[in-house]
Amino acid sequence: MRSTLVRILALATAVTALVLPAAAPAGAEPPPGTVPQAHDVVGVGAPLTGTLFDQASTDYDAYVLNSGTGYGSPLLYSWDSWGLTGSYPFTAKSGAYAIQRPSSTDQGIAALNSSTSAEFDYVRAERSLLPTDPATDYFVNLAEDSVGWAANSNGNAPAGLSSADLVGIYTCSILSWNQITDVPGYSGLNVPIDPMLPQPGLELRTTFLRLLGFTGPATPGACVNTSDREDEGTGPVIAGNPNAIVPYSVAHWIGQVYRGRGTGLDNAGRLVLGSLDGISPVGADHAMNPAYVRTRYGYLVSDVVRAADWNGGTPALQNVFGPHGWFCANPLGEADLAAFGFAPLLPGVSCGAARHN
Template identity: 40%
Template sequence: MRSVTRKLALTSAAAVAGLAAVAATVTPASADPPVGTTPAASDIVSVGSDTIQAFDNGLSTAYNATGPASKYYSWDATPAGNITPKSGASTIARPNGSSQGISALNANTAATVDIARASRGPQTGTTDWFIPFAVDAVGWSAYTGGNAPSALTSAELTGIYNCTYTTWDSLPTHPTASHDTIKVYIPQSGSGTRSFFLGALGITASSEPCWQATTPEENEGTDPVFTGNVDAIFPYSLSHYVGQVYNGKGSGNDNAGSLDALRTLDGVNQIDTVNKVWNSSLSLTYTRNVYHVVRQSDWADATEGPRLKALLDRSTANGWLCKNGGSLIASYGFHALGAACGTRTAGI
């Protein structure tokens, strides 16, 4: 996950200009399949990650407009409850997060779920193919105008999340900050952003005493727990933040709300506010690929395989996303992956 190339297409002036153009013309896609639409048994459906759900809603709209034989539909991570992903499918609990999406993928067949959206990389095992399409970065956010400083070091961020630093003025670089207790929030268990962020900080514990009991939905500063919460700190997908704040991709609860990621990490601004992208100078420690995950057996299947490859493959004959999705990827705040888009890594 961390061996991400710095050859990102968004670093060019042309790509930045393209991002602005797309942002001005593309409107947010609706969540879940459109009202009144039941995906056909032969259509492709995905579940899982919150981080890339907005992008996949946009991908559904763009791809389906080309008239493919098998259309693509994405089910959001929330609200909680049961869904019947496609015609004739089993009814399942709506998967919320990368790991839940991957579990649902492997607990069912193509009759119910075809793709898991994932913001975490492959783990040990060879059941699935992890197919990357873009690069994300995970940074930190805090209550806008609250007590959090504008800048943290990696050591301080780690110290906050392992409970070494419990008040703002205990941070080595901020001795005159507020003496308020830091309210440390982390997304729900199973969240790819949660596992990646803690891994980047070198934290292996599943819980820490200073973590708040409430686990807000990732990338949603609109959660009521953040309202007026001047001491809150929360990890955030910087791509998702850019899409929400600058490119009009947020809707409903899927917005930055009370939080902002306009912060500095190790002396680097997380967000390039001039070009309205996350800063490619951030340490690779905080960057990750984002994936669509499919069953290896489906990829090789004579019927299911061509449907998946038409959307996700990287060959010249197939793979709409890697061949045609560059401006769409940029408009949702992600950085381009280049030649690695559509490659496959075994995992689970």
């Protein structure tokens, strides 16, 4: 999913309308040999916001180049995670040293702390700040997401589950649908549940298990199929499987199903999100349910930057991610977030605020 190497070229026309999406769809792979300039704002990292940044960088660059915003000339670029293509060396900026392409938040942060802004500037993060993160890194608030569970429509799963049910399913103490007895009006069939997780190392897997309460290496039970692709419902192990159940990014599902962002393999197929502990992750307005975001399954989506760069070393970072920057204060940037299903930050959480240890 979202595995194609992407560098977004600046558009030659201005963005003038506040609609969803904010501009024409983002382009594909750059022409051979074309890389961002040394002064541009360039990022790598987790796949969750990869397609968002493909579009947002297109919109930002067009806005900067054509509307006289005063943001300055550095452009915004985002390289996708390596996905299925392998972690190979690549050059993110003109004149930079080659780095290994990161595929997750943790790999991105490791690369951030072993390089400088001459190589790249930010990491797309798919998890919240942890106590083990370096104090020299800032997690800059961007939006809210949450993790839910999904099953094929017209399958054997109930419309809702409890957290205890999910723990039982993924520890393999609940093996068949008729063992789920806490859902009013549901009488499950005596057929095996087919719980699935993305492959080890993919971030949705780690986040889902952590939010469920798994600790340490977060090893699921032996009944769990760990060959699923992340945030997709069209793979051969899940498409049409009436007993499959998988974790899913709520924002990504909304983007695929209600915002027209499902394309090719990056598609929900017939997967639908179920309620959890009596709360639906999606509201009647087809946006993320704030009540669900407030549960333990909601989390902040951030971008990670070097403290020295944020505090003056790279002023253009504030133009993109700061409280008065593109995502937090420009209607077009806010529209990009909504177009990919992400929720505005909850009251009391400031967009563009930097969190650190």
